[in-house]
Amino acid sequence: MMTLKQSRRLQSVLLGSLSWVIAALIFFPIFWMVLTSFKTEIDAFATPPQFIFTPTLENYLHIQERSDYFHFAWNSILISFSATILCLLIAVPAAYSMAFFETKRTKGTLLWMLSTKMLPPVGVLMPIYLLAKTFGLLDSRIALIVIYTLINLPIVVWMIYTYFKDIPGEILEASRLDGATTRQEIFKVLIPICKGGLASTALLSLILCWNEAFWSLNLTSSNAAPLTALIASYSSPEGLFWAKLSAVSTLACAPILIFGWISQKQLVRGLSFGAVK
Amino acid sequence: MNTSTITPRAASADDNDHQKKGSVTKPGWFLVSPSVLLLLVWMVVPLGMTIYFSLIRYNLLNPGENEFVGLENFEYFVTDSGFFPGAMNTLLLVGSVLAISVILGVLISALLEASEFLGRGIVRVLLISPFFIMPTVSALIWKNLLFHPVSGILASVWKLFGAQPIDWLANYPMLSIIIIVSWQWLPFAILILMTAMQSLDQEQKEAARLDGAGPIAIFWHLTLPHLARPIAVVVMIETIFLLSVFAEIFTTTNGGPGFASTNLAYLIYNQALLQFDVGMASAGGLIAVVIANIAAIILVRMIGKNLTDKS
Numbered sequence: 001m002m003t004l005k006q007s008r009r010l011q012s013v014l015l016g017s018l019s020w021v022i023a024a025l026i027f028f029p030i031f032w033m034v035l036t037s038f039k040t041e042i043d044a045f046a047t048p049p050q051f052i053f054t055p056t057l058e059n060y061l062h063i064q065e066r067s068d069y070f071h072f073a074w075n076s077i078l079i080s081f082s083a084t085i086l087c088l089l090i091a092v093p094a095a096y097s098m099a100f101f102e103t104k105r106t107k108g109t110l111l112w113m114l115s116t117k118m119l120p121p122v123g124v125l126m127p128i129y130l131l132a133k134t135f136g137l138l139d140s141r142i143a144l145i146v147i148y149t150l151i152n153l154p155i156v157v158w159m160i161y162t163y164f165k166d167i168p169g170e171i172l173e174a175s176r177l178d179g180a181t182t183r184q185e186i187f188k189v190l191i192p193i194c195k196g197g198l199a200s201t202a203l204l205s206l207i208l209c210w211n212e213a214f215w216s217l218n219l220t221s222s223n224a225a226p227l228t229a230l231i232a233s234y235s236s237p238e239g240l241f242w243a244k245l246s247a248v249s250t251l252a253c254a255p256i257l258i259f260g261w262i263s264q265k266q267l268v269r270g271l272s273f274g275a276v277k
Numbered sequence: 278m279n280t281s282t283i284t285p286r287a288a289s290a291d292d293n294d295h296q297k298k299g300s301v302t303k304p305g306w307f308l309v310s311p312s313v314l315l316l317l318v319w320m321v322v323p324l325g326m327t328i329y330f331s332l333i334r335y336n337l338l339n340p341g342e343n344e345f346v347g348l349e350n351f352e353y354f355v356t357d358s359g360f361f362p363g364a365m366n367t368l369l370l371v372g373s374v375l376a377i378s379v380i381l382g383v384l385i386s387a388l389l390e391a392s393e394f395l396g397r398g399i400v401r402v403l404l405i406s407p408f409f410i411m412p413t414v415s416a417l418i419w420k421n422l423l424f425h426p427v428s429g430i431l432a433s434v435w436k437l438f439g440a441q442p443i444d445w446l447a448n449y450p451m452l453s454i455i456i457i458v459s460w461q462w463l464p465f466a467i468l469i470l471m472t473a474m475q476s477l478d479q480e481q482k483e484a485a486r487l488d489g490a491g492p493i494a495i496f497w498h499l500t501l502p503h504l505a506r507p508i509a510v511v512v513m514i515e516t517i518f519l520l521s522v523f524a525e526i527f528t529t530t531n532g533g534p535g536f537a538s539t540n541l542a543y544l545i546y547n548q549a550l551l552q553f554d555v556g557m558a559s560a561g562g563l564i565a566v567v568i569a570n571i572a573a574i575i576l577v578r579m580i581g582k583n584l585t586d587k588s
Contacts, residue, residue, distance in 0.1 A: 016394025022385060026464065027403040030410065032430065033418045048433040090315065093308035109313065116316050118573035119324070120521045122545040123566035126559050127326035129549070150319045157312055211411040213524035214542075218550060228524070231413040235420070235528040242421050249414040260409035261402050268472040271465070272510040276473045 030257075037246035044243040059247035066244060067230060069251070076226040076252075079141050080209035083148035084202050090149070091156040092198075096186055098157075099164035100172060110161065113154040114273070121151075121214045132219055141224040144216060148209045156205055159270040163197030164190065200266030203259050207267075210256050227252040324566070330559035337553035350560035354548075357557075362536040363544040366451055367568075370458065370540055371519040377459045378515060379508060382466030387496060390474045401471065408464040412524040419457045420446060420529045450530045450538035457525050462518075466511045473507035474500065513576045520569050541565050 036044050038055040063069045098106045128147070129138075137143040167190065175189045191198065213228040220229055231252060234245045260267065268276050334346050354360060385404065389397065407415065423430050424445040432442035445453045477500060485495050521542045526532055532539035532547065539547070545565060549558035 012392040012394055015388060015392045016397075019385075019388055019394065019400050020396070022388070023400040023403040026460070027406055028430075029415070029418050029423060029460070030406055032422055033414075036422060045428050047428050048436070049428065049430055090311050094312040097306075097308035109309065113312070113316060115573055116320050117517050118569050119320060120542065120562075120565045120569045122521060122523075122542045123562040123569070124323035124327060125545065125562060126330055126549055126555050127323040130326075130555070131323075150315060153312060153316060207409060211409075213412045214521065217413075217524060217527060218546070228411050228413045231411070231417060232524065232528050234417055235413075245417060245421065249418065253410050253414055256411070257406060257409045260405070264402075264405060264468060265472065268469055271514060272469055272507065276469055276476075276507045276510060 030253075033246045034250050036243055037250045039243050039246075041241065041243045044246070059243045060251070062244075063247060063251070066241065067233070069230070069248060072225055072227050072230040073252070075141060075224055076210055076228075079144045079148065079224075079226055080206050082141075082145045083152065083209050084205040086145065086149045087152050087156045087205055088160075088198070088202060091153060091160055092186065092191075094157050095160035095164055096190065099161050099167075100169070110158065113157055117151075117154050125218060128215075129218065139220045139223045139225070143219055144224060144226070147215050147219075148212060151212075151215075152205045152208055155208070155270065155273075156201055158273045159201045159204065160194070160198065162269065162273070163194045163201070167193055197266070200263045201270060203263050204267055204270045207256050207259060327559045327562050327566075330555050331563050333556055335555040335559075337555060346556070350556040351564070354557050354560045354564065357544075359536045359539055359544045359547070360561075363539045363541045364568075366536075366538065367520065367540040367542075369451060370455060370522060371516060373455050374459045374462055374519055375512060375515055377455075378463045378466040379511060381463055382470050382511065383501075383504065383508070385463075385467050386471040386474050387500065389471060390477075391492070405464045405468045407460050408462070408468065410461070412461065413528050415461055416457055416525040416528040419453070419460070424453060446530055447534065450534065454522075454525055454529065454538050457529070458519065458522055461525075462515055465515065469507050469511050470504060473504055477503050509576075516572055516576060517569075520565070520572065541568070 035051075037059055038057070039050070039053055040056055040058065043050050043053045098110065132138045132140075132143045171193070172185060172189065175185055180188065210226075211228065213232070216226050216228045217232055220226070231245070231249060234241065234248070331350050332345060332347065333343050334349075335343055389400065389404075410418075421429070426432055426442050426444040426447075429442075429445075431445065435442045443449070482495060482499060485499055490498070522540060523542045523546065526538055526540065526543045527546075530538040532543045536544075541561065542565065545558050545561040548554050548561055
């Protein structure tokens with residue numbers, strides 16, 4: 001008895017330590033980025049790499065020096081939030097009607113929406129670039145907002161659809177018997193019930209917009225460039241700004257990382273199109 | 278996961294439609310149409326333009342010369358010295374990142390589920406974090422802070438063991454890109470698979486254990502079959518994104534040296550916005566679309582079955 005229990009405990013400790021080691025290895029680049037952001041440029045470039053150093057806030061205090069950080073951050077915020085709101089406005093009615101008024105075509109439509117995600121962005125790079133150029137929308141926030149709305153629409157529809165599907169039909173029936181109109185049904189019944197689901201859908205859309213780096217790199221230069229583009233500009237070998245790069249990166253990633261941590265469970269559901277809950 | 282109620286619910290909704298006239302009747306197509314129309318336009322207009330561009334001579338550097346050239350652009354694109362390495366690198370990147378993330382993803386999530394230990398919640402958070410880092414950041418952090426041949430962490434690890442530090446991005450560009458991209462997508466697989474494993478029936482597992490099944494037998498006969506659908510989901514989503522990996526290459530190797538780390542997405546970008554050859558870039562874009570669609574047909578069929586035919 002004792003030995004069995006002991007061996008179980010030993011096993012648990014061993015597996016636990018192994019998990020910790022793997023987690024530490026996978027997380028290390030992020031840890032190192034945050035650590036480097038508190039170093040001077042000289043410490044950041046030192047060999048061997050320094051784990052113990054005098055921390056400095058210099059990089060954060062001078063964040064505006066190399067480029068206007070807040071301009072790029074503002075672009076990221078504006079673009080991500082606008083695209084997300086727009087996307088939800090279009091997706092909620094669609095998901096509502098597909099979840100509660102299912103027809104023969106509903107499943108086909110859902111899968112077709114999903115299949116538009118299979119269109120690789122490079123396939124339409126040229127037309128979108130030229131259209132944006134023709135309409136004077138190169139390096140404009142509007143172009144990115146429209147594109148992000150469209151590329152996230154299928155995922156958002158799917159995700160809301162699976163949340164709506166979980167609502168017992170009886171609730172809607174009851175509200176309908178009480179004489180609720182479609183609009184009342186959506187705003188007074190569905191949305192309050194699905195608050196959590198809608199919030200995590202919005203969060204997923206924000207994360208995807210915030211981190212998108214194909215269209216932002218190809219369609220913007222300075223005026224409408226979001227943080228992804230700002231950080232890409234650090235790749236030019238004009239000099240070694242590792243500590244500054246780390247500080248900017250840490251700031252750019254922190255909000256999304258925290259969002260992700262908070263909503264991991266719900267994100268799984270959205271990212272797997274409701275297949276994993 | 279009970280969608281078995283679909284049919285009765287839909288039926289009862291229909292009944293209601295008959296009882297109530299006016300506002301509630303058939304909101305269906307009116308409400309779905311904005312989404313469908315927008316996505317249709319988003320697909321058809323640019324794709325139509327791409328097809329048109331791919332058939333004409335169109336270089337932004339020589340405006341005005343737009344005559345019809347048939348399939349010439351496709352011929353040039355396919356015989357371009359970058360096409361073969363580009364296609365190979367695309368397959369290599371998608372294949373190896375998929376293999377790494379699915380295999381390691383299953384093993385790591387199984388490890389986490391195998392026992393209770395101190396700080397499992399924290400371990401979980403640490404493991405999924407890289408997925409939320411934007412691609413340009415992860416590429417540059419790896420390039421500068423880890424891969425750098427003089428001051429990178431890996432260089433000092435190599436030195437610690439008395440080995441000559443490696444200039445990763447110059448000597449093994451494709452391997453380096455694969456490492457960076459896997460680092461971003463393995464956490465996604467872990468996130469999905471870990472959640473899926475938690476929904477595995479513990480009683481079933483306990484019963485199997487009491488029947489004398491070893492941990493490996495349980496993993497093989499109980500856990501893996503349970504993971505079939507989540508694995509399919511991981512494969513599908515990752516394929517969508519991996520086929521068009523761009524920022525990681527753009528910020529680290531620029532596709533080089535030569536075409537050593539160029540994938541199709543980067544090759545087309547190169548034709549389009551660096552050489553201004555719209556015709557050829559469009560031809561390349563269409564080839565990329567065809568490749569993605571072959572993958573899509575296979576995957577959507579597979580997943581579509583998995584997503585809709587739930588028992």
